[in-house]
Amino acid sequence: MPNYVIHTKAYLKIILHACKHPFAGVNGILLAEDSEIDNEIRIVDAVPLFHRWVTLTPMLEIGLQQVDVYASKNNLKIAGYYHANERVDDNKLPLYGQKIVSKIHDNFNKAIALVVQNTKLSPENPEIAVVPYTFKENQWRPDNKAFSSKTESSTANSFSFENPNAPDLISQSIQKRHFEHLYDFDEHMENIELDWLVNQKVESLEIENDKKRK
Template sequence: MPNYVITTKAYLKIILHACKHPFTSVNGILLAEEEASDDNNSDVKIIIVDVVPLFHHWVTLTPMLEVGLQQVSIYANRNKLKMAGYYHANERADENKLPPFGQKIASKIQDNFHNSIALVVQNTKLSPENPEIAIVPYIFKDNQWRPDNKAFSDPQSPFTLENQNIPSITSQSIFKRDFEVIYDFDEHLENVELDWLANVKVIELALENKKRA
């Protein structure tokens, strides 16, 4: 199984997207770089370098999902990245599982990238006063999507954070209401001038907070 690294930028965008729409489900796509340690492509490392927020209104399987995925695929190819998975935050604070339609989207992505994963936001861990890791990875095993509940805590887990200060950096961004400047495909459909693919302003804020952490 590959090793997965979640970068500050990717983690921050996921959480800010969830915080911007706390009363609805949100979802998006993971973008990654894939590295191998030798010519045999063993010891693969997948670095989740970015995400693209998709929806907060229409988080089911709709024609607009196909349009959104096509746009993300074009963006990923231009930036030499891989569509490496799916992320999801549920509407209910006590619901922390990957829902059936989320599993379908994750599986669709897996058809084109075998080592894809899904990340589910743990809503109960989104307290800015007590920063902690608020995502759980799902991997496809035994023909179903299963959570890795030991991720980020077990040394044997294939999942790590790029920077252990990421929860604190994210907490600062929540306090500063940085989520107000992150946009998803839903918002782009309402205002085509909004930067939903790169969300450059969020990247700038992430770098600023990282320096202060």
């Protein structure tokens, strides 16, 4: 079974997207390196899509097409979907989210979904705030034991962060309000000058902080 490694940059954008729109559902796309080594899937980036129209709409198709073109140009592939619900106590992947990740799964059978656990988005108490969903027995199931150092069997998926300190680093970014510099496709449609595919400003802030920590 695949081993999934979540890079800090991908996790950062997911959490900042959810923090920027705390009273709305948000979603986006997970990008992985195009090549796999030893059955390891490295989720290296995330592209924020919507905070207004998170359901299945014609704009979703347009957004996915643009992400696909961007991924191809950068030797990446669409490897999954992320989602945060509007209600703080709602930590499940909704039906339309399952349909979106199923569409991705049709093209990449190792695709996953990451669902933000809203109750764990606390800058004062850093926790891993996502739960992966994998496709098992013809349905999307949460892996509540993900990111554990132990797996129950050799057939289980494993999940880890490239940097084990990722929750602490993202907590610092939340405290510094880096989410104010992150834009999604919704905002890009209102102002085409906004950078939603790369979010270079957020990446620059993270690199700068990483240098200071070293």
